[in-house]
Amino acid sequence: MAHELRVEGLTVRYGHSSALSGVDLAVPGGKVTALVGPNGAGKSSLLLAAYGSVPSSGKIFLDGDDVSGMKPAARARAGIAIVPQGRQLFPRLNVADNLQVMAELLRLPRSAVDEAIDRFPILRTRLRSLVGVLSGGEQQMLVVTRALMGSPRVLLLDEMMTGLAPLIVRELADTVAGLAREGVAVVMAEPALGASRRVIDRGYVLIRGAVVATEEGGGRALDRAYQHAVGVELEEVEAEVQPQ
Numbered sequence: 001m002a003h004e005l006r007v008e009g010l011t012v013r014y015g016h017s018s019a020l021s022g023v024d025l026a027v028p029g030g031k032v033t034a035l036v037g038p039n040g041a042g043k044s045s046l047l048l049a050a051y052g053s054v055p056s057s058g059k060i061f062l063d064g065d066d067v068s069g070m071k072p073a074a075r076a077r078a079g080i081a082i083v084p085q086g087r088q089l090f091p092r093l094n095v096a097d098n099l100q101v102m103a104e105l106l107r108l109p110r111s112a113v114d115e116a117i118d119r120f121p122i123l124r125t126r127l128r129s130l131v132g133v134l135s136g137g138e139q140q141m142l143v144v145t146r147a148l149m150g151s152p153r154v155l156l157l158d159e160m161m162t163g164l165a166p167l168i169v170r171e172l173a174d175t176v177a178g179l180a181r182e183g184v185a186v187v188m189a190e191p192a193l194g195a196s197r198r199v200i201d202r203g204y205v206l207i208r209g210a211v212v213a214t215e216e217g218g219g220r221a222l223d224r225a226y227q228h229a230v231g232v233e234l235e236e237v238e239a240e241v242q243p244q
């Protein structure tokens with residue numbers, strides 16, 4: 001079954017500054033939806049608000065059900081998973097214990113850790129290793145494994161590919177594409193598409209907290225839409241700094 005994440009009028013403020021202003025978007029299952037935009041555009045704020053870990057106004061719907069009032073743990077149990085920027089692992093715990101923390105949050109049996117670990121076989125050889133000694137790629141595989149423990153319906157990926165070796169990027173991209181094919185609604189926030197381009201089916205361009213373009217084509221079409229939007233943005237900035 002294809003799932004869906006829908007966001008309506010989503011607004012995020014930090015103190016007096018607005019990070020996201022009334023954003024509407026729909027992320028259909030069966031496809032990989034990208035969220036592209038320069039640093040500070042509001043991509044992380046959007047994903048965190050969808051997960052419930054930053055306060056927001058507006059509505060979040062999961063398969064048509066309003067989850068806006070739910071706390072992050074309840075949203076996780078309802079089927080929303082996140083791969084956060086910065087990973088947020090427990091570096092002094094080993095691989096198995098990091099997964100066990102998520103199993104408890106999701107109220108899964110202990111066997112869930114053993115089942116989850118098979119997604120990336122390299123992690124099985126690291127089960128008792130402290131997370132702090134893993135390579136960046138292994139850590140990201142662990143974060144993805146953790147996110148997939150509850151068989152999510154919606155997967156929020158925040159700059160998942162940043163700083164990883166091409167081989168790992170390819171493996172993670174294949175994993176993401178496979179999940180989308182199974183009906184998971186995947187949203188992938190990236191500053192630019194880069195190596196993720198080949199798995200992107202559609203996307204949104206976000207600039208200064210607002211959606212400025214929606215592209216139903218694949219990665220290349222989204223690249224063009226992004227370049228166009230950033231070009232327009234630069235023209236605006238240049239016009240603003242013209243001497244009077």
Ligand SMILES: Nc1ncnc2c1ncn2[C@@H]1O[C@H](COP(=O)(O)OP(=O)(O)OP(=O)(O)O)[C@@H](O)[C@H]1O
Nearest residue numbers: 014018019037038039040041042043044045046191
């Ligand atoms: N915890 C916070 N407190 C105050 N301001 C914040 C906080 N987090 C983000 N911001 C601000 O909100 C705006 C949007 O940031 P956000 O991290 O959502 O953008 P982004 O597109 O994900 O950028 P990046 O690629 O740099 O993570 C920026 O102006 C940022 O400085």
